[in-house]
């Protein structure tokens with residue numbers, strides 16, 4: 001079976017890091033017999049420039065028909081003054097909603113070679129390996145009613161709605177329990193059940209679902225405590241599951257524990273495990289066009305795609321190993337550079353991963 005992958009480079013460094021991912025996919029096809037077909041389309045600011053919308057119909061159709069979507073990044077100062085309905089980020093939100101990508105998986109792994117890159121003490125973070133499962137298509141980011149209205153006294157009143165149905169909580173819960181089963185067997189559900197009724201229900205549903213997963217140890221934590229624990233003793237966590245907004249915030253915090261936004265991949269999955277894969281970072285306008293962006297988060301996103309959507313866990317392992325080998329060799333892009341290492345650009349880093357991959361195979 002040939003896997004169809006829709007590639008959406010997007011804006012800024014998205015374009016540069018996707019070049020490296022393409023090289024990796026070509027290598028997997030030519031050297032490892034991985035049957036893959038790719039097609040590119042526009043999303044984000046470049047799509048707005050070309051078509052007047054950040055998510056053209058042709059892109060959506062391609063994404064719907066593909067087995068997986070690989071995305072670079074969207075956005076940039078050029079499009080910041082546009083109406084919110086056509087900003088590049090709308091393209092992303094639209095893809096997530098249209099493809100029903102309700103489960104966002106964000107690993108925060110600290111490679112031992114990069115222990116010094118974290119702002120926390122290396123004994124606190126060394127060996128860190130957390131997976132945050134964030135609900136992605138519901139909650140306050142999508143809830144209605146929403147808006148800003150003008151009051152009679154001239155003030156403005158802004159409002160958003162936090163809303164979940166029990167089935168939405170159950171489906172994200174099941175994804176998280178199943179992942180916890182394959183990892184360390186511990187799941188922490190994060191909510192604000194002491195203040196928000198909606199997340200009190202979230203807690204109840206998680207507890208009900210846990211009956212089907214007796215091999216997973218479920219715990220609950222309030223989000224404020226979870227934020228504190230993530231920087232106090234992050235290694236206590238294995239898998240965390242939480243709402244859209246709490247997950248947005250906590251996963252960025254967890255990412256920074258590793259000190260390297262350029263190293264972290266992510267997956268957003270639908271009920272059939274089809275998904276969109278992307279690095280967690282943005283389009284980095286400050287370094288775009290210079291060929292210096294770290295491509296490893298994107299290459300690791302390809303590994304996640306092989307593992308979670310395309311049924312190729314052994315190839316995924318190979319990519320993970322190749323990245324580790326390259327770090328052992330002392331190669332570093334600017335974002336993870338430290339004394340004594342050799343600084344390289346995006347292309348050299350991508351090539352080094354492919355060389356390590358081939359060496360592992362021979």
Ligand code: NAD
Nearest residue numbers: 073074075076261262281282283284285286287293294335
């Ligand atoms: P950003 O992640 O683009 O950049 C933050 C900092 O990290 C910058 O200094 C940047 O140079 C650096 N950085 C990011 N990725 C890097 C990489 N691979 N290698 C080396 N350094 C890297 O976040 P931002 O500056 O807040 O946002 C810039 C634009 O990206 C905005 O328009 C924002 O809306 C958009 N954005 C898009 C996504 C996405 O497409 N998923 C996510 C976040 C932000």
